[in-house]
Amino acid sequence: MSGPTDTVSLHPMPAIRLERLSKFYGKQRGVVEVDLQVETGEVFGFLGPNGAGKTTTIRTLLDLIRPSSGKASILGLDSVQSSLEIRRRVGYLPGELALWDWMTAQQVLDHLARLRGGVEATYRDELIERFEVETDRKVSDLSTGNRQKIGIVQAFMHKPELLILDEPTSGLDPLMQQVAYEVIDEAQRDGRTIFLSSHVLPEVERIAQRVGIIRKGRLIEVAAVDSLKERAVRFVELRFGWPAPTPEKLSSIPGISEATMSGGVATVRIEGSMDPLVKALAEYEVLLIRTHDTPLEEIFLQLYRDGADDAD
């Protein structure tokens, strides 16, 4: 077994490394043999519908639950053996954030800062200001979104090396989502690693470099967002002058797997390059081309449809 000195420098240590990590609750499946490596400095998006195993994985990283088999290393440390040290260096936003109802926002942040120790007031106050946290209001009087803002501030306030964020923007209004994206961006620029789960695809597409997709407890895909997009299936809407091509004609163009026509507007489903379509359209009068921007969503659904069947 290699000592800690071996892992310094040459190959930067991964921020998170899961090796055949499984978690069962009795017979119920949590996650099954997940292998995953999150590199230091990246923003990694962990995608999947509710119940797929995202939160189970995340809670294992913080030693709130223990693996049934396999192991998790965080910042090069074993998730069970070195949990205290890991928790010192990680910021965590729980998926179903619960705060002490009777405290004010300020009291929550003060309490957690003292529990942690060594929190710089300047950055914390900056976050409070940017997220417009109403510090003197009681948690019980705050909306879900306003509570979530407190959760984000506490996760970031000590400038941790690794941020583990379970559905960070849930409940936030678009303006605050934007602030959250900015704060995540800044953290990355500072060299921090961000591991975030989401079921909101455009969000992950926007802020993450790589994504892992989890389905029924199994990791079914890990890929760079860009490469996923290249494989994207797009829907393109075309408005033709006269004469318009028939749907059959459109379907015969390479890359197009589906075409429908209604009232002079054709909708085609296209995989890969647009080039064959554009070339083929040259012989028609094209009034309008509109592409629909839901690429990851579509890949995602496709992965879910095609995903290996696993008997539960």
Next chain:
Amino acid sequence: MRTEIFRRVIAGRRKSLIWWAIGVFAMMLLVLISYPAVRDQPSLSDLLEDYPDFVQQILGLAGGLELTSPAGYLNSQVFANTLPIIFLIFLIAFAARETVGEERDRTMDLGLAHPIRRERYILQKFAAMTLTGLGLAAVAALTIIALGPALEMDLPISGYLGATLSVYLIALVFATLALALGAATGSRAVTFGVTSALAIGMYILWGLAPLVDALKGLDRVNPFYWGLAGVPILNGLQIGNALLLGAIVVILAGAAVAGFRRRDIGV
């Protein structure tokens, strides 16, 4: 900070603690000011002598204590029933709230995601429970000490203190059991079910054991026996008995730590 959880637990209960203290004070006051009326009714004692031994025992009047004497009156009205029940309710609810309660509220996730060992987390809660309970016991004892003399209660202060502390220790045993069950299982049903069944069972056993041959000796496993034996109201705190109860509390607190350390939280 090393006492952060302790401080949070206390701070979260400040209002409720004040009300409990007022309640205990009011209850003691009511019992105390009723004493002269009972004292002047010797026939009450005669009446009770005709009652079954079980009733006398459960009223804390075993061993020839007279209802009309200060010791008999306080034992039968306070130390053998009302006060242990108050302490039991307060402390068991406290223990359950701070284990299964916080786990169900999900605030435990956030706390335990911070750099604090689970041992410390649960022990600080134990300390908060122990000290706030002691605070309530102090209110009870001080009320008697302050008002007793005016009502011709001529018992030594060591009797009031010893009896209150003993009764508090009885309740603390059950409360620490609740803490251990809550910490180890996360189940509200198990925590409340097992603890209250044991508390009620032990209380009845304490009343019956001296009277039923088949149960003789069984009361040696009973916290109520150890807390009330030697009649602390007359003789002050029975050090050996108190240490025994204290040792059980320590063992149960250790069980709480052990059970909490290796468990999945919030599943």
